[in-house]
Amino acid sequence: MxxxxxxxxxxxxxxxxxxxxxxxxxxxxxxxxxxxxxxxxxxxxxxxxxxxxxxxxxxxxxxxxxxxxxxxxxxxxxxxxxxxxxxxxxxxxxxxxxxxxxxxxxxxxxxxxxxxxxxxxxxxxxxxxxxxxxxxxxxxxxxxxxxxxxxxxxxxxxxxxxxxxxxxxxxxxxxxxxxxxxxxxxxxxxxxxxxxxxxNLVRGVRLTGATRPAERAECERCRERLAHHGVRAAHGADSGELIAVDGPDGPNGASNEAALAAAGFVPGEGCFEVADPAYRLRIR
Structure with missing residues (x-):
């Protein structure tokens, strides 16, 4: 939901x-x-x-x-x-x-x-x-x-x-x-x-959404949401990318998937991406 x-x-x-x-x-x-x-x-x-x-x-x-x-x-x-x-x-x-x-x-x-x-x-x-x-x-x-x-x-x-x-x-x-x-x-x-x-959330995949990269403020709000759910992330070199630094059981821990979903991210190709259709943002 x-x-x-x-x-x-x-x-x-x-x-x-x-x-x-x-x-x-x-x-x-x-x-x-x-x-x-x-x-x-x-x-x-x-x-x-x-x-x-x-x-x-x-x-x-x-x-x-x-x-x-x-x-x-x-x-x-x-x-x-x-x-x-x-x-x-x-x-x-x-x-x-x-x-x-x-x-x-x-x-x-x-x-x-x-x-x-x-x-x-x-x-x-x-x-x-x-x-x-x-x-x-x-x-x-x-x-x-x-x-x-x-x-x-x-x-x-x-x-x-x-x-x-x-x-x-x-x-x-x-x-x-x-x-x-x-x-x-x-x-x-x-x-x-x-x-x-x-x-997008209920299907677990980003089927609908814009292709423009997230703006800095949008990245920051996503980073704050991830932190709220226990995943620490840093801004990547690409404006449309975050890098997972740490989470409930390490940066690649299985329980991170639940935290990422709670923060609004769904699985993408080799990454997770925000399900919000307003912009594109990946987390690796």
Missing amino acids: LLISLTGGIGTGKSTAASLLRQRGAHILELDEVARTILDPGTSATWEVGELWPQVVRDGVVDRTALAGIVFNDREALAKLNAITHPRTWQAAERLLERWSAEDRDGVAVIEIAILADSTRRYGSHLNVVLGADTDVRIARLASRGLDAEGAQARIANQRPQSDLVELADAWLDNSGTLNDLASQISALWEDRLAPYAR
């Missing part, structure tokens, strides 16, 4: 993009919704939160508004909360993704995640799709949710600037325009990249 991370700052339209991808047949995992269940009454995470901040837990129920007030402008408190919730959130998410993959091996799963840039899973998916939008558009969208301009600007300022997300993006969608504008971008992304990428 092709795994996509969908991210972007507040007010960029992640939920709208996810809905459009669902219409194309993608499975959508809203990580925030999974995270909310981690602090349900009776969970171990709720007990740990109560140990740290007893004032926000009453009768086994977390006062989420009070908790948000504590961690919103306190990085140390937020780090403590994340240490409780993040591992459990990803464990629950992975169980769901495993079930979807078993049921729909050639499908596409999308993880809607608000803060990918600071996550240890930022290169855990086959592809990162990043949404951007002009600041005034984002503020207007947040205003429609009941936030005043000052509150909206504070929320935006509290997140990474959009420019920091560029290096993460395998695909960048500009959602400053209309719903139809975004729908057109989603349609093109699905037809030209996501659907053929999923087919």
Whole structure:
């Protein structure tokens, strides 16, 4: 199954993009919704939160508004909360993704995640799709949710600037325009990249794809994905080539094949090559 991370700052339209991808047949995992269940009454995470901040837990129920007030402008408190919730959130998410993959091996799963840039899973998916939008558009969208301009600007300022997300993006969608504008971008992304990428992966061979060599940034994202799955690679002399340096059991170990597949690579002629149809990249 092709795994996509969908991210972007507040007010960029992640939920709208996810809905459009669902219409194309993608499975959508809203990580925030999974995270909310981690602090349900009776969970171990709720007990740990109560140990740290007893004032926000009453009768086994977390006062989420009070908790948000504590961690919103306190990085140390937020780090403590994340240490409780993040591992459990990803464990629950992975169980769901495993079930979807078993049921729909050639499908596409999308993880809607608000803060990918600071996550240890930022290169855990086959592809990162990043949404951007002009600041005034984002503020207007947040205003429609009941936030005043000052509150909206504070929320935006509290997140990474959009420019920091560029290096993460395998695909960048500009959602400053209309719903139809975004729908057109989603349609093109699905037809030209996501659907053929999923087919290449499930067949285990790159049957569809462009012939242009990967650009340096594309090589680097692939190298980061390989590292996430335990394979260390160096840039080759050719711009469209990576060299495996080390892996789970050496550069040519058998278990590397599973790691390479998880990073989006399929067997080629005397090498592995990226299944992403947008460009060509080999690893030897």
